[in-house]
Amino acid sequence: MVKVAVLGAAGGIGQPLSLLVKLHPAVKQLSLFDVVNVPGVGADLSHICSDSQTTTHLPSSREDKTALASALKGSDLVIIPAGVPRKPGMTRDDLFNINAGIVKGLAEGIAENCPKAFVLIISNPVNSTVPIVAETLKKAGVFDPKRLFGVTTLDIVRANTFISQLYPDSTTPSQFNINVIGGHSGETIVPLYSIGNSKKLYDELDEEKQKALIHRVQFGGDEVVQAKSGAGSATLSMAYAGYKLADSILKALTSSESIVECTFLNLDSSIKGAAEAKKLVKGLDFFSLPVLLGKNGIEEVKYEILNEVSDSEKKLLGVAIEQLEKNIEKGVEFATK
Ligand code: NAD
Ligand code: LMR
Numbered sequence: 001m002v003k004v005a006v007l008g009a010a011g012g013i014g015q016p017l018s019l020l021v022k023l024h025p026a027v028k029q030l031s032l033f034d035v036v037n038v039p040g041v042g043a044d045l046s047h048i049c050s051d052s053q054t055t056t057h058l059p060s061s062r063e064d065k066t067a068l069a070s071a072l073k074g075s076d077l078v079i080i081p082a083g084v085p086r087k088p089g090m091t092r093d094d095l096f097n098i099n100a101g102i103v104k105g106l107a108e109g110i111a112e113n114c115p116k117a118f119v120l121i122i123s124n125p126v127n128s129t130v131p132i133v134a135e136t137l138k139k140a141g142v143f144d145p146k147r148l149f150g151v152t153t154l155d156i157v158r159a160n161t162f163i164s165q166l167y168p169d170s171t172t173p174s175q176f177n178i179n180v181i182g183g184h185s186g187e188t189i190v191p192l193y194s195i196g197n198s199k200k201l202y203d204e205l206d207e208e209k210q211k212a213l214i215h216r217v218q219f220g221g222d223e224v225v226q227a228k229s230g231a232g233s234a235t236l237s238m239a240y241a242g243y244k245l246a247d248s249i250l251k252a253l254t255s256s257e258s259i260v261e262c263t264f265l266n267l268d269s270s271i272k273g274a275a276e277a278k279k280l281v282k283g284l285d286f287f288s289l290p291v292l293l294g295k296n297g298i299e300e301v302k303y304e305i306l307n308e309v310s311d312s313e314k315k316l317l318g319v320a321i322e323q324l325e326k327n328i329e330k331g332v333e334f335a336t337k
Helices: 014-023 038-046 066-072 092-113 126-139 153-166 196-204 207-218 220-227 236-254 274-280 303-307 311-336
Strands: 002-007 027-033 053-057 077-080 118-121 148-150 180-182 189-191 259-266 286-294 297-301
Touching: 002 014, 002 066, 002 236, 014 027, 014 038, 014 236, 027 038, 027 066, 038 053, 053 066, 066 092, 077 092, 077 236, 092 118, 092 126, 092 311, 118 126, 118 236, 126 148, 126 259, 126 286, 126 311, 153 180, 153 189, 153 196, 153 207, 153 220, 153 236, 153 259, 180 311, 189 207, 189 311, 207 220, 236 259, 236 286, 259 297, 274 286, 274 297, 274 303, 286 303, 286 311
Parallel strands: 002 027, 002 077, 027 053, 077 118, 118 148
Antiparallel strands: 148 259, 180 189, 180 286, 259 286, 286 297
């Protein structure tokens, strides 16, 4: 029996993501937590005749920790899209002051109530919120780096879609699975079009078009923020992306299929390939890379891809690493001091 908890379930991402999880055949219990509106979302979802049961958990006050505890107890997988989204003109880092505290509080709840759960962090800035969760779990003595996932899947989803849009007559987005590595904001997002089945089509583009494609993936979030004109950021595509990663983790739990996904992870030496990866990214403790999933979460980091990148991708990685260092440090400092 799989229990999934969504924290921030009444939000723009939380609602469609909860709907998708509600439909997942492996999920038997869907636990919805939010600080507002969650009973209505739960009542609505509970009428769906899929085989999972829905429960809702709304704290009665700021001090009430029982709602979070009941939401989390027994959870196998926790997905966190709680926190504020961007408005036009803001960077993801501008969300840090509000979201860092929200994510830290939720991580404390996980440490207490379901320390062995797989934890997927959607809340921005991912480059800092994932280190915050790692440090919070470490402080509580329950951190397992194999079970913590920063969700960067939307960058892969965009990378697949955007290259296909350049070749609408000969390709479909689903034929691609572009590796997007680094982090999840602006220039820390590094799509590797020169590797895999996108290489030939990417090489056909002139330099200007290649740059424009990379830029579109790196700043794809801005397109949605601007189009929504103050009403938030990507929610539906994010719900799809979050569900895609959650589904892969659930599949890896229940089958012997080899499943590889990119995720922003802690490059802890207990994970196969992580020490090698860390050396190649100038000692950073967190980085998004393809990982092999298994019954215990991240089985192996596919670091070899870092040796396959083109010269221009190497330059992009240099910029990404420089920015990531600061983002990671900011998260670690927040959680530890
Ligand atoms: P939203 O404002 O629509 O929803 C956020 C929800 O979180 C709200 O329902 C709010 O009540 C809830 N919340 C606030 N504090 C909480 C707490 N302490 N505990 C539980 N719930 C709490 O925002 P959204 O559009 O759903 O975006 C959520 C976050 O996801 C933002 O930080 C956004 O930047 C981020 N995001 C990340 C990605 C990604 O690729 N990783 C993509 C899109 C958005
Ligand atoms: C995205 O990439 O769409 C999200 O990180 C939300 C944002 O702020 O752009």
